[in-house]
Amino acid sequence: MKLAILDDYQNAALKSAAWDSLGPDMEITVFNEHLGWDEDAIAARLAPFDILVIMRERTPFPASLLAKLPNLKLLVTTGMRNLAVDMDAARARGVVVCGTAILPFPAAELAMAFIMDLAKKLSAENRIMHEGGWQGVVGEALNGKTLGILGLGRLGSRVARFGKALEMDVIAWSQNLTQERCEAEGVRLVSKEDLFRQSDFLSIHVLLSERTRGLIGREELAMMKPTAYLVNTSRGPIVDEQALIDALRSGAIAGAGLDVYDVEPLPKDHPLRSLD
Known part of the structure; x- marks a missing residue:
């Protein structure tokens, strides 16, 4: 065969x-x-x-x-x-x-790595050092910041625990999320609107379905703080990609950590490749 x-x-x-x-x-x-x-x-x-x-x-x-x-x-x-x-x-x-079965921790660890990188500017500092520069950007603390979890399942709950270990304020929402589930994980259940408005770092952990395709669009991104970051290690089409590109270009949000895209591999001329 x-x-x-x-x-x-x-x-x-x-x-x-x-x-x-x-x-x-x-x-x-x-x-x-x-x-x-x-x-x-x-x-x-x-x-x-x-x-x-x-x-x-x-x-x-x-x-x-x-x-x-x-x-x-x-x-x-x-x-x-x-x-x-x-x-x-x-x-x-x-x-x-x-x-096949999948391990729950690699994607959760990757999401947290994105959050750490976005906060501490590790990639930016590494690039500056290799280009001959020195201490070109200033990182920010995670302690006391609000971590929003979109989907508190196996992966989302792991990321929530990482956030709590760093003494972040962890909030969560998804369409079927219950108060009991949030209490079991020690996080606060909020509305969809408050998830986007309050989060300093918003990490996506819902499955891609017809219900979640395009779940995050221009309206949701417009609710986010200009200092906030979006992290997606789930599936690209959950986020309206063009709306995200526009939000990043305009400075409507501070940045994004992405491991998934609408089209994979990401085309060489894709506009996301030209953004910092």
Whole structure:
């Protein structure tokens, strides 16, 4: 059988699992560059494979592409949700779709790393030092600042605990969040409006769905303080990307820490690449 691993940009997949346990008859191919957006070209590259292992939503699998993959029997996605796969079409074609378990702490740690970097200006100072400068920016304290958590699930609750350890005032909101859940995590439940208005750092930890797509738009960004920062390690489309770009350019908010985008990999000419 033939198996392909897609979007392994860091050449990490083969070191991250015991692929040899699949036996000597499994032929594994790794694609470490994005296959692009031409569906016919993608189909031509993937047509020989029986099994595809995909990374998040980086390569979509609509019904039209699935119809061009006659050998496909199994589609494995990292995590248990992937809105880029047409599940009905896969089911109709007899393609089994499954997901992997994910560790809860890496994304939470990454969100906190963004918060620390935005506050302490670590990246900026590192760049200044390597360019020959010295102490070009001034960091700010996290102690006593307000950390807003959008979605207090497994990841959001971990970030909330990090914030509490730094003696931040932690507040939270999501559409189904309860007072009992907030009390269990020792954070304050607030309204959506107050989450955006009060947060000095706002970290997103909701799942991407039709309900959360575009959840943060121009109206929500306009509520934020001009000194506030937005952190998104969840999914890009939760935030209206153009509205965020405009807010960053205009100084409506102080900055953002992003690990996810509408289109991944981020195009080389994307406007976010030109912002500090």
